[in-house]
Amino acid sequence: MPVEKSQRLLNLIIGLSSTRHRLTRDQIRDTIEGYEPLPHGASEDEVRKAEASFERMFERDKKELRDLGVPVETVEDPVHGDEIGYRIRPAEAAMPALDLTAAELAVLGIATDYWRGAVLGSDATQAVMKLASSAEHGPRVELPFAALPAVATDAFATLVEAVADRQAVRFEYSSVSSGAGTRTVEPWRVVLRAGVAYVIGFDRDREAxxxxxxxxxxxxxxxxxxAVADVPEEIPLGALAASADVSTARVALRPESGHALRRRGTAAGVDGGWDLYDVEYAHGDALVAEVLALAGGARIVAPTELAQAVAKAASAALEVERG
Amino acid sequence: MAEQATDRLVRMLGILTYVERNGDTPFAELAAHFGVSVDQVRKDIDALWVASEPGDSWSPIDFSADDFDADVAALVRNDGVSQVRLSPREAVALVGALSTMGAAGALPEAGTQVLAKLRDALAEPVTVLGDDQIAPEIRESLLEAIARYRIAEVEYVDAQDRRTTRTVDPHRLVVIDGHGYLECFCRRAQDYRVLRLDRIASVTVLDGAVEHPPTDTAGFTLTPAFRATVRIARTGRYALEDIPGVAIEDADEDVIATFDVADAAFVAGRLLAVAPHLRSVSPARLVDELHRQARSVLYVQR
Incomplete structure (x- = not known):
């Protein structure tokens, strides 16, 4: 009876973990239960076929183990020429002991919902299954929390792998400043901000x-x-970094208008039919957009350049023709 | 559909590690913990048992046969295999989701604990930025009302800057597109609503009991009124990227965005901010609304 694949993978992990030095492909084929050793007295043709079939099977198994997070190391041995061997270091392969409570395991279940239907969905489910071995058993915990799926693309998942494997990648990118084009990038880190995914890395064409x-x-x-460029100790967050440069603007608000600005700002008296507030801002554009969206419920008193930006945008909007 | 080999492998390693940590364990407990039948647990343990080291009949994993017959997993020996660590994708998926829930103010206490444990073990696989800065007292009051099945009075400022006081039957906190929301039944609207946590100005827990059960359909239920097409210079692209369901195409120096509009006033308010980059907008009713708002702005700001 043929050995089931899950059994063969388990035997492969055990074999590669228990070897003192390494196992060559021949040793794997001949000694690990689940692979077919070369038949005795086989013809040259049969041997070639058996070898090809083993190669395919082993390559797939090795990839699946690596995708699973098992570090299957390639070990070259000068004594044996160019024959490649493999091993797994058990300490590197093992899940660290985490001691999770039943409630913590329940939260992880909610976290998997965040990726449901997206490319990382099965990764999240697999991860929770792995962590279940570190969790206490208890009655099902119901939590009044939920996460609706985020948009995660295949590109995001590939970038995550490229960061981990230190691989350079190439992709078509539509840039705000320089238009559409092919970029070659050594990705350093994936970043999530308010559900939006970014990747920071070294752009080979821009050399920055x-x-x-x-x-x-x-x-x-x-x-x-x-990838060849060194990963910096501190990843430069660029425009994603929180701005340390905070200024204060004075805005005038109609009664019952600008509630968000009122909550953030400090009351600074009244002027005719307007309530005055001082509001801190890091990005002038964002404050201008906020005031514009209030459609006449607010105006900027100071600084002048932001007040002008509001008027300029509104004037431009009047020029937009019915398309 | 047959189970994936790696899914079964992960569960088998999980059962082995669980029994090693927790001692003799009834099959029924393993079945409940790993979400499979007792029969499947028996098969998994059988498969662990017959696992072999290369080239000989040595079994590195051994269970007690008597206990096995009594449906109990009792490990006699395990020579060095255990659950495998998280892959980079798995680590990013979990830490990314939990951190996003945290930044949105919708992560339970147990989530903060498990996130700290994962970050410790995984050396920070992903950077998560941003913080909706939900006031702790708002969060605590909502969670108290949910836990005690009490209705609450909520002061709310919506995206169009309308301030309302509503009595709601609160159900749960949910993360949508990276921000935290309260799912509730709003008695004022007599319908289910999701209220963004960072727009809730105050919460008062009331004595009345929750009467409306949670709905099965989660998220927004805005009905689109029409579909809009906007052509804009590339520099203005950022302003349209966050619109739910938007499709953006490159067109020379411009991009063309198409999306559903539920509230023309809201979309026009966003277009105002990038008006200097706008090339064309359709349909006409959206342009009319844009013009109306622009005139209102110019009336107060010149």
């Missing part, structure tokens, strides 16, 4: 660190070989 919004990547992300 750049931040990319994953949503602006069109088509597939293709690995193109090992």
């Amino acid at each position: 660190p750049r931040t990319f919004r994953v949503q602006r990547i069109g088509g597939p992300v293709t690995p193109v070989g090992p």
Whole structure:
């Protein structure tokens, strides 16, 4: 009876973990239960077929174990020429002991909902299954929390792998400043902000660190070989960093208008039919947009350049023709 | 559909590690914990048992046969296999989701604990930025009302800056597109609503009991009124990217965005901010609304 695949993978993990040095492909084929050893007295043709079939099976098994997070190491041995061997270091492969409570395991279940239907969905489910071995058993915990699925693309998942494997990647990118084009990037880190995914890395064409919004990547992300630039100790967050530069604007609000600004700001008296507030801001554009969206319920008193930006945007809007 | 080999492998390693940590364990408990039948647990343990080291009949994993017959997993020996660590994708999926829930103010206490444990073990696989800065007292009051099945009075400022006081039957906190919301039944609207947590100005827990059960349909239920097409210079692209369901195409120096509009006033308010970059907007009713708002702004700000 043929050995089931899950059994064969388990035997492969045990074999590669227990070897003192390494196992060569021949040793794996001949000694690990689940692979077919070369038949005795087989013809040259039969041997070639058996070897090809083993190669396919082993390559697939090795990839599946690596995808699962098992570090299958390649070990070259000068004594044996160019024959490649493999091993797993048990301490590196093992899940650290985490001691999770039943409530903590329940929260992880909610976290998997966040990726449901998206490319990381099965990864999240698999991760919770792995962590269940570190969790106490208890009655089902119901929590009044939920997460609706985020948009996660194949590009995001490929970038996560490229960061971990230190691979350079190539993709089509639609940039705000320089238009659409092919970019070759060594990704350093994936970043999530308010549900939006970014990747920060070294842009080989610009020879400088750049931040990319994953949503602006069109088509597939293709690995193109090992990354060469060093990953900096501190990843530069660029425009994603919280601005330390905070200024104060004075805004005038109609009664019963600008509630969000009122909550953030400090009351600064009244002027005719207007309530005055001082509001801190890091990005002038954001404050201008907020005031514009109030459609006449607010105006900027100071600084002048922001007041002018509001008037300029409104004037431009009047020029937009019925398309 | 047959189970994936790796899914079964992960469960088998999980059962092994669980029994190693917790001692002799009835099959029924393993079945409940790992979400499979007792029969499947028996098969998984059988498969662990017959696992072999290369080239000989040595079984590195051994269970007590008597206990096995009594449907109890009792480990006699395990020579060095255990549950495998998280892959990079798995780590990003869990830490990313939990951190996003945390930044949105919708992560339970147990979530904060498990996130700390994961970050400790995984060396920070993903950076999560941003913080909706939900006031703790608002969060605590909502959770108290939910836990005690009490209705609450909520002061709310909506996206169009309308301030309302509503009595709601609160159900749960939910993360949608990276922000935290309260799912509730609003007695004023006599319908289910999701209220964004960072727009809730105050919460008062009332004595009345929750009467409306949670709904099965989660999230927003806005009905689109029409579909809009906006052509805009590339520089203005950012303003349209967050619109739910938007499709953006490149067109020379511009991009063309198409999306559903539920509330023309709201969308026009966003377009105002990027008006200097706008090339064309359709349909006409959206342009009319844009013009109306622009005139209102110019009336107060010149």
